Amino acid sequence: MATRFNDENYMNETMDMRRFFLCLKTRIWMIVLCVFVGALIGAGAYKAYYSITDGQDRYQRSCDFYITFNEADHPNGMDYYNAYTWGQFLLDDKMIEHVMDFGGKYTKDEIKAAVTSRMMSDYRVLTVIVSGTDTRKIEAIYEAYKFAMPQFAQDVEEITSISVWSEDDMIKINDHTRTFNAAILGAILGLFISSLAWALYYCMDDRIYTQSDWCRRFKDIAFLGYDCEIYDKESSGDLNINDDEILFLDWGEHATAAEYLINEKKNNRIDVKGIKLVDCNEAFLRKYYGRSKS
DSSP: OOOGGGOTTGGGOOOOHHHHHHHHHHHHHHHHHHHHHHHHHHHHHHHHHHHHSOOOOOEEEEEEEEEEEOTTTOTTHHHHSOHHHHHHHTTSHHHHHHHHHTOOSOOHHHHHHHEEEEEOSOTTEEEEEEEESOHHHHHHHHHHHHHHHHHHHTTOSSEEEEEEEEEOOOEEOOTTOOHHHHHHHHHHHHHHHHHHHHHHHHHHOOBOOSHHHHHHHOTTSEEEEESSGGGOOOOHHHHTOOGGGEEEEETTOBHHHHHHHHHHHHHTTOOOOEEEEESOOHHHHHHHHTOOOO
């Protein structure tokens, strides 16, 4: 007798999308709960990170420098001084020497940790950004670079001068207060993981809810219907099936249980020729087949 495990296409069955979404509706609360828990975990993890690290607000101050290139003697000099190379020049030994000459209370490592740069479309304008948690140290390094940048221009032939073009006030950048962003990320991960887990669970679920479930798994045994008004048609007369050849299976029972019961009957010299689902959820079946109560 052929059973579901004799079907070589069992693992390649198509998904019954109507059944999938009806089952999902009964589990949607679990996905919502996972989203909520994910948000809490994301926010909690960030709070823990915040407390383990310095846990202090961060500040920054920036200054735009205008660079005048010596295009007469070095027409291609501006091609070399791009955003990437300026990121290196601002922290190389020569520039650090000029910064240290300004006489502030900071170390070389503190300078390198505090200073970054950016360059927009105009290659003549360079923005130097100083950030950290100590506003006094930020201010000291900031003023030192205002002194060091013109000095650096005297060290290279490609640049004629560097001058301050515009300055920004000290602002709080709040690097360590992104709890809301962490919560949103946690919620998204919770939604993704729970949805994926539900899809995998559904694909591995072999319970029998509908006629299509049965027919996909047991192709050689007739489906005789449900024990509710939604499906009262039976084909036992047409198929000439005796009552003892009918297996009454609980609605939502696993296919492995059905196979066991079929084999039990076979051991008693009874071949199961038809199946009928009992104790069915009529509300589910009405939604599945799109039938309203008469």
